[in-house]
Amino acid sequence: MDRRTFNKLISAGTIGISANPQVRAGIQQAPVSENTARPSKWPDQVFRRLLVDTHVPDWHPDLLARFDPAEYVATAARAGFQSLMQYANSTVGLCLWRTKVGQMHANLRGRDIFGEVITECRRQGLQPRAYFCAVWDNWACERHPHWRIMEVDGYDRVLESRYGLVCPNSPYRDYVKACMQEIVGNYDLEGIFIDMTMWPDVCYCPHCTARYWQEHKAEPPRIVDWDDPEWRRFQKARQQWLLEFAEEITGTIRKVRSIPVYHQNSSLFLNWKVGVPLQLAQASDFAGGDFYGGPAQYSLICKAYHGLSQTRPFEFMTSMARSLWSRVTLKTMDEIQVDSFVPTLHSAALMLIDGINPDGTLNQPTYDFIAKVNAQHAPYEPFLGGDLLADVAIYYDKESMYNPAEKGVHVSRLEPVVTSGDLIAGVGDCSHRDALMGVARFLREDHIPFGVVTNANLQQLSNYRAVVLPNVLEMTAEQAGHFREFVEDGGVLYVSGASSLDRFNARGPRFLLEEVLGVRYKGILGTKVTFLSPKDEQVRKTVWPQRHLSFDGPMILAEALPGSEVLATVTLPFVAPEVGHVIGSRFADAHSSHPALTAGADPAVVVHAFGRGKAVWLAAPIESGAGPVNAKLVLSLLRRVLPGPYRFEVETHPAVEMTLFHQAEKRRLLGGLLNMAQQLPPIAVGATVRVQVPASRQVTGVLRLPERKAMQFEKIGPYVQFRLEPFESLVMVLVEYQ
Numbered sequence: 001m002d003r004r005t006f007n008k009l010i011s012a013g014t015i016g017i018s019a020n021p022q023v024r025a026g027i028q029q030a031p032v033s034e035n036t037a038r039p040s041k042w043p044d045q046v047f048r049r050l051l052v053d054t055h056v057p058d059w060h061p062d063l064l065a066r067f068d069p070a071e072y073v074a075t076a077a078r079a080g081f082q083s084l085m086q087y088a089n090s091t092v093g094l095c096l097w098r099t100k101v102g103q104m105h106a107n108l109r110g111r112d113i114f115g116e117v118i119t120e121c122r123r124q125g126l127q128p129r130a131y132f133c134a135v136w137d138n139w140a141c142e143r144h145p146h147w148r149i150m151e152v153d154g155y156d157r158v159l160e161s162r163y164g165l166v167c168p169n170s171p172y173r174d175y176v177k178a179c180m181q182e183i184v185g186n187y188d189l190e191g192i193f194i195d196m197t198m199w200p201d202v203c204y205c206p207h208c209t210a211r212y213w214q215e216h217k218a219e220p221p222r223i224v225d226w227d228d229p230e231w232r233r234f235q236k237a238r239q240q241w242l243l244e245f246a247e248e249i250t251g252t253i254r255k256v257r258s259i260p261v262y263h264q265n266s267s268l269f270l271n272w273k274v275g276v277p278l279q280l281a282q283a284s285d286f287a288g289g290d291f292y293g294g295p296a297q298y299s300l301i302c303k304a305y306h307g308l309s310q311t312r313p314f315e316f317m318t319s320m321a322r323s324l325w326s327r328v329t330l331k332t333m334d335e336i337q338v339d340s341f342v343p344t345l346h347s348a349a350l351m352l353i354d355g356i357n358p359d360g361t362l363n364q365p366t367y368d369f370i371a372k373v374n375a376q377h378a379p380y381e382p383f384l385g386g387d388l389l390a391d392v393a394i395y396y397d398k399e400s401m402y403n404p405a406e407k408g409v410h411v412s413r414l415e416p417v418v419t420s421g422d423l424i425a426g427v428g429d430c431s432h433r434d435a436l437m438g439v440a441r442f443l444r445e446d447h448i449p450f451g452v453v454t455n456a457n458l459q460q461l462s463n464y465r466a467v468v469l470p471n472v473l474e475m476t477a478e479q480a481g482h483f484r485e486f487v488e489d490g491g492v493l494y495v496s497g498a499s500s501l502d503r504f505n506a507r508g509p510r511f512l513l514e515e516v517l518g519v520r521y522k523g524i525l526g527t528k529v530t531f532l533s534p535k536d537e538q539v540r541k542t543v544w545p546q547r548h549l550s551f552d553g554p555m556i557l558a559e560a561l562p563g564s565e566v567l568a569t570v571t572l573p574f575v576a577p578e579v580g581h582v583i584g585s586r587f588a589d590a591h592s593s594h595p596a597l598t599a600g601a602d603p604a605v606v607v608h609a610f611g612r613g614k615a616v617w618l619a620a621p622i623e624s625g626a627g628p629v630n631a632k633l634v635l636s637l638l639r640r641v642l643p644g645p646y647r648f649e650v651e652t653h654p655a656v657e658m659t660l661f662h663q664a665e666k667r668r669l670l671g672g673l674l675n676m677a678q679q680l681p682p683i684a685v686g687a688t689v690r691v692q693v694p695a696s697r698q699v700t701g702v703l704r705l706p707e708r709k710a711m712q713f714e715k716i717g718p719y720v721q722f723r724l725e726p727f728e729s730l731v732m733v734l735v736e737y738q
Contacts, residue, residue, distance in 0.1 A: 039082070042127045042190045043260065043286070046082045047344075047381045048374050049315065049351040051131060053324075054087040056358055057138075058094060058106040065107050067360030069116035073124050079367040080374030083127040085193060085351070086117045088183050091163055093139025097187070101178040103139055118187050130183055130192040132176075134249070135200060138164035140172055147172045150205035152222050152411040165200045168245040169207040177252040184256045191260040192253060193288065197246050198267040198274040199238060202411050212237055224409045226402060227503065238275035246283040260285040262315070268308070269301065271430055272402040273414065278456035281308040288315035290353060292324065295342050295676040299657055300440045302346035304396060304452040306388050307460055313384070316343035317351035320370060327355035330366065334680040336373055341730045344377055345659050345672045347384040379706030380732055386661030386670055389647045390449040392638070393464040394439055397455045399474035400432035435470030435496060435621035442623060442631045445654035448638070449647040458482045461491070466642045471497035471621035480512035487516050488611030492642045494634075496621040497556060517617040518564030518608025525570050525602060526554040528577045530620065532633075533599035536567035542636040543629055548595050555619035560603045567637075568605035570619055571595045607641065614641045645692060645718045652687035653677070660691065669693065669735040675728060684726035689733075690719035697737040705732040 040046050052072075056063050076084050088097050095102040097114035104110070114130075121128035141148055141164025148158065149165040158164060166172045184192060204220060212220045216233060225231045250261045266289030267276040281287055287309035291301055298316065305314040318339055322329045331339065343350045352373075354366060406414075443450040453460050453467065461467060461482060469483070480500055487493050493516065500513040501521060511521050531548040532555075534540035543549050548571060555570045574588040574596050588594045604619040616637050623634050648671070650658045655677040661670040671691060675682045693699055699720045702713040711733070713722040724731055 039122075039125045039127055042083070043311075043313065043349070045381070046127055047313065047349045047384065048081050048377060049083040049085065049349055050076050050079075050081040051085040051317065051351055051353045052087070052362070053090075053353060053355045054096070055090040055092055056105075056356065056360075057092045061107060062359050063107055064105060064356075064358075064360040067113055067356075069113055069120050072362060073117060073120035073126060075362050075364065075367050077124045077126055079371040080378065081126060081352075083129060083190070084117070084121050085129040085131050086114055086121075087131045088114055089137075089179070090133050091136040091138060091196075093133075093137040093141070093164065095179075097183060099179070099182055101175065101182060103143075114183075115187055118189065122188065127190045128188070130187070130189050131195060132179065132183065132192060133195045134176055134197055135166060135168060135172075136163050136196045137166050137172070138162075140164065140166045140175065144170075144172070146170065146206075148205065149199075149201055149203045150208075151201060152204050154204070163200075167203050167205050167207055168199075169203070169211055169241055170205065173245060173248065176249060180249060180252045181256055184253050184259065189257070189259055191262070191285075194246070194249055194261070194263045196267075197242070197249075197263040197280065198270070198276050199242060200274075202238070202273060202414070208241075211241070222411050224406045224411060224414070226404055226407060229504075235272060235275070239277040242275050243277055243279055243283065246280055250283045260311075262286055262288050265289040265305070265308070266291055266301075266317075268398060269304075270401070271433075276398075278308070278398045278454050281456065282310065284310065286311045286314045288317060288351070290317035290319070290351075292318060295338050295674075296441060296444070297437075298339065298342040299345075299444060299676075300394075300437065300452065302343055302348055303388065303394075303450070304454065305348070306346060307452055307457050308454060313347060313349045315349045315351050316346075317353055319353045320366065321355065324353075324355075330369065332680065333369070333372070334682065336370075337376065337729050338674070338676055338680070338682075340373055340377065341674050342676075344380055344384070344730065345657065345674045346388070347386060347661055347670070350377065376730075380730075383670060383705055383732065383734065386663035387463075388451050389660045389662050389669075390451040390464060391642065391646045392443060392448055392450040392466045392468060393453040393461065394436060394443070394450060394468045394470065395453055395455075395472060396436055397432060397472045397474055399455065400472050401430055402473070403429040403431070404473065405429065431471045431497070431621055431624065432473055434624040438621075438625065438630070439468050439470050439623040439634060442634050444657050445631070446635050447648075447650045447652070447656075447658060448635070449658075449660060455479060461486050464491070466492035466494065466638065468494045468623075468638075469496065469499040470623055472499040473501075475500045475502075475512055477502075477512060483513060484516050484610075487613035487615055490612040492613055492638075493517075493615040494618075494638055494641075495615060496618040496623060513615075514561075516608070516610045517606065517615050518561045518610070519558040519603060519606050519617055520561060521556065522559055523557040524554045525557040525600075525619070526572050526576075528553065529573055529593045530555045531571040531573070531595040532568050532604045532618075532620070532622065533571045533595065534568050535599075536565075536605075538636070538640070539567045539605065539633070542632050546629060549622065549629055549633060550593075550595075551620045551622060551625065553620065555604060558603055558606075558617075558619060560606055561608070564603075564606045564608045566603045566606055568603075569600045570602045570604045571598075571600040605637065616641050647692055649690040649719065650687050651689075653685045655682075656685060656687060658687075658689070662694075664694075667697075667737055669737075670732065671735065672730065672732045673724065673727070674730050682728050684728045686726040687724045687731075688721065689724060690716060690721045691735050692718050693720060693735060693737045699735060699737050701734075701736045703734045703736065705734060708734075 094105040098112040147166040147170040262284035287305040573593040
């Protein structure tokens with residue numbers, strides 16, 4: 001919606017932004033009463049959600065002393081939120097509800113402010129939910145030292161951090177379940193969120209050590225080595241223990257009350273240290289988690305959540321502030337507009353996160369500001385929903401979120417675990433993560449419709465025509481079978497680097513997808529830099545005016561099998577980069593590594609037909625490189641083996657992302673375009689859009705939302721085409737058919 005239209009609707013009083021019909025952005029608020037409160041249907045119609053972080057201790061009498069539940073809830077309602085998630089505890093560990101198992105916040109003086117907030121939410125028409133922080137618990141850490149996470153050397157960081165960390169394998173687990181019984185059993189909630197369900201570190205406390213010995217008759221290993229079966233067994237145990245912890249919490253809640261339960265799912269995208277398997281999503285009624293890496297990251301996460309979530313809408317969380325560590329500096333209107341529209345683009349609910357003032361008050365101007373954001377979202381909500389339509393799936397493999405170069409590293413020398421807010425944006429070296437993010441950017445900017453499939457939902461492969469395996473370090477024979485069947489049935493597979501390599505085969509390392517890819521694994525070529533040299537004329541034109549494409553690292557040494565077409569080869573440097581030194585000048589260029597004068601013969605890009613489908617294999621994850629030539633090559637290869645028509649085509653600026661959802665029961669398609677330009681405020685851009693409708697269906701109308709304004713359209717081949725006038729942020733359309 002452009003600003004002119006938005007201001008026009010606001011002035012006319014057309015846009016309602018609250019569960020209470022009297023609450024409008026920019027309009028003087030009437031007092032809330034029980035007779036006017038009309039909560040939206042939970043969770044299907046609840047898209048505007050609020051969480052106010054309350055990590056406040058009680059050592060000073062002013063802390064939380066001015067908390068007023070009625071004004072607190074009224075502030076959220078006036079700002080247009082439909083749901084309020086109230087803290088039951090926090091990383092501080094103190095209870096804000098009346099408890100018999102934990103310790104209440106001393107400054108409450110026995111007041112049950114948690115219960116008061118829940119009552120006020122019901123009275124004022126907001127759907128009430130609970131927040132509970134697990135594992136990060138200062139009170140439990142201080143009161144019960146034997147519950148603490150213990151590092152490999154027997155040390156804990158209780159004196160070096162603001163966060164007390166306790167072990168899910170300790171009796172702390174029973175404490176959490178007792179808390180769940182109190183909270184869920186005593187309060188009328190619509191749901192509960194369990195935050196921080198992850199390992200904050202590799203734990204070697206007596207509880208973990210004894211359990212590992214009981215289950216495996218061995219001491220937990222101290223050396224990271226991904227080629228060591230014992231280390232891998234320990235990592236699997238950590239994942240299983242964590243999943244069991246989450247499932248026990250979820251099961252305890254469901255025995256008491258049938259309400260939606262979900263755990264912090266942003267941890268699904270952190271590296272191996274947090275020990276969270278993708279199956280954690282199955283212990284949640286819907287996916288939800290907080291992220292702070294910007295719109296491009298949010299887009300990828302939303303696509304992954306769409307496939308992982310047990311129900312929809314899933315919930316995407318992000319902060320109103322520019323950083324969790326600095327609450328006072330808010331994002332600008334342009335920033336928060338783009339950030340908050342990414343989940344709308346994906347038909348998701350948006351949870352905005354604020355932070356409470358230490359005295360228990362809220363910053364009222366913040367909510368006047370956020371009311372305008374909520375007012376922009378509300379008109380689109382009646383149209384959201386459906387199944388994401390895409391041609392290409394990027395495969396995200398949680399088990400590949402590690403760095404093989406960590407081999408031989410003592411656990412004590414690892415980087416500390418970060419919080420879920422830091423996500424996949426660059427914590428440690430991880431080639432799978434980098435390739436995943438790279439190919440997502442290429443597809444988004446080239447407007448190729450894409451989604452995400454994971455090792456937890458491979459049954460969704462049939463929704464796509466092509467799958468990208470971006471340097472997938474781990475793959476089981478069962479998973480490889482899914483991909484083999486996918487290609488046999490006519491699908492396209494783009495595979496880079498070590499994807500599908502079985503390092504533990506008795507006959508030596510081999511590709512599980514060898515016959516699909518048309519290459520046989522032989523080893524590794526090169527060290528710090530290698531080069532891809534075109535052999536095929538189309539590839540040569542794609543990388544022109546360059547003669548080679550450089551890659552920062554080694555490539556896979558492989559043998560092309562009969563029937564394969566080699567499009568490019570691997571060329572090593574004229575002199576290995578680590579050889580050059582001052583004495584004797586044994587290098588080709590003091591500043592740079594140059595390719596050998598003669599191109600190598602080993603395959604770097606191979607195309608192979610298998611069954612009714614095709615595979616394209618690259619000897620390195622070229623998609624992890626940031627250069628424009630990397631994008632050109634990857635996209636050229638994909639389009640070569642995956643010709644159109646696509647689910648949609650769009651002619652517009654690369655900063656614009658488009659999504660398409662099918663709402664079959666309503667016989668319509670929902671298209672959305674979001675201007676995600678990094679330079680703000682964004683410059684308005686237009687678009688020409690072509691959308692495929694289901695086979696044998698006739699388009700009856702194209703409507704621009706939220707006004708449902710009829711647009712001109714025309715039939716062009718398999719598409720219906722229409723033109724969108726320049727827009728600054730979000731535009732959505734319905735394509736109706738019969």
